Amino acid sequence: MAAEGTSAIREAARAIASRGNCVALTGAGISVESGVPAFRGAQGLWDRYDPMEYATIGAFRKDPGKVWRMLAEMIEILGRAAPNPAHRAIAELESLGLLRSVITQNVDGLHQAAGSRGVVEFHGSARELVCLFCPNRYPTREKVLEGIPPRCGCGAILKPDIIFFGEQIPRAAMETAESEAEAAAVLVVVGTSAEVTPACGIPLLARRQGALIVEINPEETVLTRSISDAHLRESAGTALPKILAEIRKSTGAPPAAPG
Numbered sequence: 001m002a003a004e005g006t007s008a009i010r011e012a013a014r015a016i017a018s019r020g021n022c023v024a025l026t027g028a029g030i031s032v033e034s035g036v037p038a039f040r041g042a043q044g045l046w047d048r049y050d051p052m053e054y055a056t057i058g059a060f061r062k063d064p065g066k067v068w069r070m071l072a073e074m075i076e077i078l079g080r081a082a083p084n085p086a087h088r089a090i091a092e093l094e095s096l097g098l099l100r101s102v103i104t105q106n107v108d109g110l111h112q113a114a115g116s117r118g119v120v121e122f123h124g125s126a127r128e129l130v131c132l133f134c135p136n137r138y139p140t141r142e143k144v145l146e147g148i149p150p151r152c153g154c155g156a157i158l159k160p161d162i163i164f165f166g167e168q169i170p171r172a173a174m175e176t177a178e179s180e181a182e183a184a185a186v187l188v189v190v191g192t193s194a195e196v197t198p199a200c201g202i203p204l205l206a207r208r209q210g211a212l213i214v215e216i217n218p219e220e221t222v223l224t225r226s227i228s229d230a231h232l233r234e235s236a237g238t239a240l241p242k243i244l245a246e247i248r249k250s251t252g253a254p255p256a257a258p259g
């Protein structure tokens with residue numbers, strides 16, 4: 001059974017500092033404190049748009065104009081979002097040489113905005129729009145200013161470069177995620193319900209190669225009582241800075257500059 005509570009913060013910090021080779025697997029929950037609603041337990045956007053109705057490639061192909069009503073709102077929310085202390089703590093662990101990569105299911109770009117460099121975007125990114133009929137790509141922000149739904153030079157309605165339900169994970173992202181999971185000595189699983197396949201296979205892969213699984217989530221998930229070694233039952237923006245502070249205390253690294 002998973003360890004819980006405040007001593008779990010210290011144990012997680014000790015494991016990351018002593019083992020190194022930490023990999024983070026993040027989901028929508030890490031961006032909730034940045035104002036981006038997650039699918040599960042969400043209010044707002046996903047109350048009005050059922051992801052299973054709006055976030056499938058079948059729905060997009062059938063009626064892209066309808067799906068763009070949801071996408072326009074999502075893109076506006078992402079445009080206002082800034083990294084929170086959880087994104088920043090992950091970037092800091094990387095710069096301390098303790099974290100090798102972040103595999104994120106998020107499409108919001110907030111890890112990169114926080115300074116993370118080794119980011120595997122498992123479900124693509126909302127940064128660009130792609131055409132399903134020709135090779136054209138466009139920067140999202142500029143293109144949506146021309147009108148919704150945005151259109152390609154060839155006339156087709158564009159799609160954000162994110163992986164909809166029913167689409168394949170890009171091969172490079174899949175391969176890098178798998179090799180990072182296999183190389184992980186500690187896998188920190190943050191803010192994911194671990195219910196979306198194939199991303200939910202990553203913790204299993206890491207576990208099979210001997211990684212310690214540390215879960216950060218205010219709720220229990222399918223991982224909590226199966227493979228998590230520790231469950232920090234707190235928000236990401238609370239737990240990750242605490243882990244970082246604990247590591248700095250134990251290694252004598254100077255505290256981060258405020259802000």
Ligand code: NAD
Pocket residue numbers: 026027028029030031032033036037038039040041104105106107108123190191192193194195196216217218219221234235236237
């Ligand atoms: P999910 O919506 O299925 O689950 C979110 C999880 O985060 C839940 O288990 C919830 O308990 C937890 N959570 C909520 N607030 C949290 C907090 N402050 N700190 C830590 N955990 C918190 O998310 P998922 O598993 O990532 O699957 C949804 C899919 O939709 C993924 O592909 C996801 O990336 C995508 N999505 C992305 C965004 C984004 O880019 N920010 C937003 C919504 C959905």
Ligand code: ZN
Pocket residue numbers: 131132133134135136152153154155156
């Ligand atoms: Zn086109």
